[in-house]
Amino acid sequence: MASTNDLKNGMVLRIEGQLWAVVEFQHVKPGKGPAFVRTKLRNVESGKNVDKTFNAGTKVETANVDKRTMQYLYNDGSSYVFMDTSTYEQLEVSPEVVGDAKNFMLENQEAIVATNDGRVLFIELPASVELLIAETEPGLQGDRSTGGTKPATLETGHTIAVPLFITTGEKVKVDTRDSSYLGRVKA
Secondary structure, three states: OEEHHHHOOOOOEEEOOOEEEEEEHHHHHHOOOOOEEEEOOOOOOOEEEEEEEEEEOOOEEEEOHHHHEEEEEEEEOEEEEEEEEOOOOOOOEOHHHHHEEEEEEEOOEEEEEEOOOOEEEEEEEEOOEEEEEEOOOOOOOOOOOOOOEEEEEEOOOEEEEEEEOOOOOOOOEEOOOOOOOOOOOOO
């Protein structure tokens, strides 16, 4: 148990039997009336965001979330297999839990696997990853006033929008949160 005064971003709370991660919080002390804490919470399983207000000093139940760095090994068709690099213990994770992270995962890449009571909650990747462009059309410069983009397929099979000058075989940096192109990677 923790007090609402102890809330931090990323902390996981158990509210009405469900796990909620604190996205942001704000302590408010109005001129009149008691202080309160305004929070934005994200449901760990469904991803749904809600705003919730707590009275200051209210006790909330915290969930014990174990975050471990694991190595992604392979996809066996029905699940994604991760290995704990310190114990060599393997963990199978369902595609529903992996979610959009699969678009940026390569074999032998490290990821953070968050678990609670032996159940995998989510996979956390770095904010950006470097991937090869597996296929893209040649860029044609036309008469336009701004730089254009074209679709490009990454080595993971995911398609993103890249500038016209990017060619097949180049390595690019991609934001894992919104699939946006961040730049070329110098060899």
